[in-house]
Amino acid sequence: xxxxxxxxxxxxxxxxxxxxxxxxxxxxxxxxxxxxxxxxxxxxxxxxxxxxxxxxxxxxxxxxxxxxxxxxxxxxxxxxxxxxxxxxxxxxxxxxxxxxxxxxxxxxxxxxxx
Amino acid sequence: xxxxxxxxxxxxxxxxxxxxxxxxxxxxxxxxxxxxxxxxxxxxxxxxxxxxxxxxxxxxxxxxxxxxxxxxxxxxxxxxxxxxxxxxxxxxxxxxxxxxxxxxxxxxxxxxxx
DNA sequence: GTGATACTTAGGCATATGCTTAACCAATCA
DNA sequence: TGATTGGTTAAGCATATGCCTAAGTATCAC
Numbered sequence: 525x526x527x528x529x530x531x532x533x534x535x536x537x538x539x540x541x542x543x544x545x546x547x548x549x550x551x552x553x554x555x556x557x558x559x560x561x562x563x564x565x566x567x568x569x570x571x572x573x574x575x576x577x578x579x580x581x582x583x584x585x586x587x588x589x590x591x592x593x594x595x596x597x598x599x600x601x602x603x604x605x606x607x608x609x610x611x612x613x614x615x616x617x618x619x620x621x622x623x624x625x626x627x628x629x630x631x632x633x634x635x636x637x638x
Numbered sequence: 639x640x641x642x643x644x645x646x647x648x649x650x651x652x653x654x655x656x657x658x659x660x661x662x663x664x665x666x667x668x669x670x671x672x673x674x675x676x677x678x679x680x681x682x683x684x685x686x687x688x689x690x691x692x693x694x695x696x697x698x699x700x701x702x703x704x705x706x707x708x709x710x711x712x713x714x715x716x717x718x719x720x721x722x723x724x725x726x727x728x729x730x731x732x733x734x735x736x737x738x739x740x741x742x743x744x745x746x747x748x749x750x751x752x
Numbered sequence: 753g754t755g756a757t758a759c760t761t762a763g764g765c766a767t768a769t770g771c772t773t774a775a776c777c778a779a780t781c782a
Numbered sequence: 783t784g785a786t787t788g789g790t791t792a793a794g795c796a797t798a799t800g801c802c803t804a805a806g807t808a809t810c811a812c
Binding site for chain 3: 645647671672675679682
């Protein structure tokens with residue numbers, strides 16, 4: 525699913541779809557590639573579950589799936605939280621052991637967050 | 639950068655790094671692949687900016703870059719917000735034009751572009 | 753029916769990706 | 783000093799990805 529978001533063309537399509545449903549040719553509009561290529565990207569997006577589509581008459585209308593987008597966000601958010609929790613713990617540790625002068629010049633203070 | 643998160647092995651590495659810095663072999667540990675492969679993934683992660691590393695003695699220590707992770711989260715969050723805003727607008731519209739019974743099952747309401 | 757429209761399928765090609773082994777440095781360690 | 787550990791480079795290979803053109807199919811408008 526990150527796979528699906530990995531391609532700029534696909535991100536563009538997702539971007540477009542976030543502004544509302546669109547047909548295949550509408551999606552293709554801003555892209556400088558042939559329709560079959562757009563179809564392929566669309567397939568990747570559908571396979572990832574990020575996008576749904578249904579055909580009515582000769583027009584296929586595509587919509588985005590908010591849930592799956594949220595999942596991706598969640599994954600990142602979880603990881604970031606983990607990292608921040610760790611930084612907090614480190615902060616506490618440093619508060620307890622203030623400025624213990626480590627006699628190293630190579631590996632010293634990398635924790636220069638923020 | 640989504641590209642970097644697209645590979646499961648790389649996500650595993652990111653996951654590990656969110657729990658704290660790690661050496662290359664520590665990253666390689668849970669992965670069922672050769673060290674050079676891990677190196678390649680590491681390079682992708684560094685190129686994306688998601689991970690930094692520095693070598694001290696003969697061990698290379700890797701850390702994650704929170705900012706870049708946050709950027710990815712932001713991209714998704716922005717898109718999701720866009721989508722939700724749209725749904726809200728649609729909700730208002732439906733509230734104004736309640737239950738107008740559209741008697742079509744084939745090619746109905748496609749011309750919904752603003 | 754004829755033709756235009758909106759995709760779709762098929763096939764092919766170039767590059768990118770992911771992996772491997774073999775060989776090579778550089779810092780420790782005995 | 784010579785072996786070991788931790789990482790790195792190089793080369794090669796298989797598959798995946800992204801793109802194209804050409805040739806369908808299925809509406810829809812006359």
